[in-house]
Amino acid sequence: MADLTQQEWASQLDKDENAVILDVRTEEEVNEGYIPGAINLDIHQGQDFIDALKELDSEKHYYVYCRSGGRSGQACSIMNQLGIANTYNLMGGFSNWDGASTK
Structure with a gap:
């Protein structure tokens, strides 16, 4: 895992052809806005969250x-x-995100 600043995250994401954006917030939070193209998997869903992660492409x-x-x-x-x-x-x-977002 790498912790990236907003600038690093956005810059690296733009260049990464193998990228997937994952939003781990609640549905209520997502309804307030999200980064376009993000897949929402709520981390508060416990085992369902783990099961969903296991389905992801590890590559x-x-x-x-x-x-x-x-x-x-x-x-x-x-x-x-x-x-x-x-x-x-x-x-x-997301609270510090100043890139593209959808509301």
């Missing part, structure tokens, strides 16, 4: 975010434990 590169960076960091750690090596946590999360 992809996952750019993970939540509201402030804490839950996404946890998600990256869990993904690493499940054999998904390339995970990138957005430090500061």
Whole structure:
């Protein structure tokens, strides 16, 4: 797992042809806005969240975010434990995001 600043995260994401954006916030939070193209898997869903992670392609590169960076960091750690090596946590999360978003 790598903790990336917003600039690093966005720059690396733009160049990564193997990238998947993963939003680990709740449905209510997602309804307030999200980064375009993000897949939502709510980390609060417990075993359902783990099961969904196990279905992901471990060869992809996952750019993970939540509201402030804490839950996404946890998600990256869990993904690493499940054999998904390339995970990138957005430090500061969506609350600090000033890139493209959808509301």
